[in-house]
Amino acid sequence: MEFIYLAFILVLAAFLGFELINKVPATLHTPLMSGANAISGVTLIGALVSAGSDNTELTTWLGFAAVVFASINVVGGYLVTDRMLSMFKSKQNSSDTK
Amino acid sequence: MDTVLIVNFSYVIAAIFFIVGLKLLSHPATAKRGNLVSAVGMFIAVVVTLIRQDILSYEWIAAGIVLGGAIGAWLAKRVEMTEMPELVSLFNGFGGLASLLLGLSSLTISDASDLHVALLVIAYFSILIGGITFSGSIVAWGKLGGTMPSRALIFPGMRWLYALIILGALALVVVVATQPFDMKWFYIAIGLALVFGILATIPIGGADMPVVISLLNSYSGIAATAAGIAIQNNILIVAGLLVGASGIILTQIMCKAMNRSLMNILLSGFSKPIEQGAKIEGEIKALSAEDAFYVLEAAQSVVVIPGYGMAVAQAQHAVKELQSLLEANGAEVAYAIHPVAGRMPGHMNVLLAEADVPYEQLYEMDAINPRMDSFDVAIIIGANDVVNPAAKEMKGSPIYGMPIIEAHRARNVFVLKRSASAGFAGVDNPLFFKDNTRMVFGDAKDTLNTVIREFGD
Incomplete structure (x- = not known):
């Protein structure tokens, strides 16, 4: 039963992903990729448990390293995406700033 | 209440935030908010995870987040x-x-x-x-x-x-x-x-x-x-x-x-390089940046086609300056962006956004090609294969069949390029030999700056 439940999540999330991303215009493809980098840093959630739980020393160390790399992605990904998206201006906005 | 339930519920919330964030990314006007929504979702998931009962010590977690976060923030701030x-x-x-x-x-x-x-x-x-x-x-x-x-x-x-x-x-x-x-x-x-x-x-x-x-x-x-x-x-x-x-x-x-x-x-x-199918006829005609200015001054509509060379020459700000001058001169300026221009999807769009070019003026290949004939001048900056007419005309060419921006159909074509050598695909470009094409040799940024100076005089 558990396998079926996982398969459900897999299939639905994959279809949802395709539907969502297909609507992103070409002009935003670079921010989309860096934003995706940030979201793939979601491994941080799993890494927290490895680094903080009472397990072998090796688990803690591997978890700690995973926390570091996932945090780079989360923080760096969101910040650089925000920086990029701040630059995208419409005609209206860019004439306001002049 | 059960902490496992709370944690899992927070993951549902986070997933919703990610999805809404991606949805908002479907338009440049809402994209920034979308990124923020996604980041909030991540924050919720991380903070709520920390209450899990199997997490007993926080020193390593805190150290890892601080270290990784600092590196990430540093990378994000300093990157060009x-x-x-x-x-x-x-x-x-x-x-x-x-x-x-x-x-x-x-x-x-x-x-x-x-x-x-x-x-x-x-x-x-x-x-x-x-x-x-x-x-x-x-x-x-x-x-x-x-x-x-x-x-x-x-x-x-x-x-x-x-x-x-x-x-x-x-x-x-x-x-x-x-x-x-x-x-x-x-x-x-x-x-x-x-x-x-x-x-x-x-x-x-x-x-x-x-x-x-x-x-x-x-x-x-x-x-x-x-x-x-x-x-x-x-x-x-x-x-x-x-x-x-x-x-x-x-x-x-x-x-x-x-x-x-x-x-x-x-x-x-x-794969082995493919033999060129047909010989290219015609000759390459060079033009000085000063002479290019006279044509541009008279132009009513100009389309700019950037490629990786624009990124290498860091020419995006000079391009924008030229755009402003052309617009002040009464000309319409559009940008034509090929999906594979640059080194990653959307690379050119980000560079032009950095130089303050409004995103409405950037057109995708399929949107600009039908009206290519109406442009007085097409300026090609550091692009080669994406405007190579061999993709349409020469059956034997390795890039035959690739969709291109049909710059050769504009009345005048200026190619800003260091030399007449082939592009990355190693394919000769018949565009350089067309009657309506002029090569403006030199560093793209220097060439643009020369034209910009001429506008000032």
Whole structure:
């Protein structure tokens, strides 16, 4: 039963992903990729448990390293995406700033 | 209340935030808010995870987040927009590495009898995909940044080595599933994955990089999904798949824009260069930047077609300055962006956004081609293959069939280029020999600045 439940999540999330991303215009493809980098840093959630739980020393160390790399992605990904998206201006906005 | 329930509920909330965030990314006006929504979702998931009862100590967690966060923030602040492909590659690699480490750590828990076969196999896959993503991305990062030669590197027997590694990786699946649990199989898997990632990326040339970055982007998501299944965490599965889908779609768009299959691109380093089908007739006519100015001054409509050369010359600000002068002079200015211009999807758009070009003035290939005849001048800055009419006219050409921006149909074509040499694909460009084409040789930025000065006088 558990396998079926996982398969459900897999299939639905994959279809949802395709539907969502297909609507992103070409002009935003670079921010989309860096934003995706940030979201793939979601491994941080799993890494927290490895680094903080009472397990072998090796688990803690591997978890700690995973926390570091996932945090780079989360923080760096969101910040650089925000920086990029701040630059995208419409005609209206860019004439306001002049 | 049950903490497990609270934690899992927070993951549902986080997934909703990720999805709404991606939805808002469908328009430039709402994209910034979308990124923020996504970040809030991540924040909620991380903070609520910390209340889990199996998390006992916080020192390592705090140290890891502070260290990783500081590195990430530093990278995000100091990166130049022209270096975005390198940064995204690096992030792809870190994503893969984090999944590899997570997959590995799921095997090291003190009570190894908890590990059943399905978990071992899926942990094996998260290690494998994570490793390939990591080493492949580091090679891509090196190629893009110039620490490695960007041309395709191949050596004899490479195909056999490929086949050997794939067979080895498949054999290991069987070993992991049938033999008693032993960490050494997983260490071998790491080795295989790292070597395979390197081998898969070095035969790919600079111009094909948009495909490779997109593909590695999707691998980093799929690796996160595999790690999520290994540790049975839904938010990793869902978020990883969103990223995986995004990368796959971008890969498809890039392949379509080059009229090549993914396999063809991944193995292109192995194919022999194709003989040119027909001879190009005509001669190259050069024009000075000063003379280009007189034509531009009289032009009513101008289309700018940027390529990777604009990024290399850091010419985006000079382009914008010229645009303002042309507009003040009463001309209409449009930008035509080919999907594979630059080194990653959307590369040109970000550079022009940095230079304050409004996004309404950037047109996709299919939107601009029908009205190409109406432009007085097409200025090509550091682009080559994406405007090569051989793709339409010469059957024998290696790029035959690739959709191009049909710059040759504009009344005048100015090509800003260092020399008349072939582009990255190594294909001669008949555009340079057309009657309506003038080559303006020199550094693109210097040329633009000369034209800009002429406008001032």
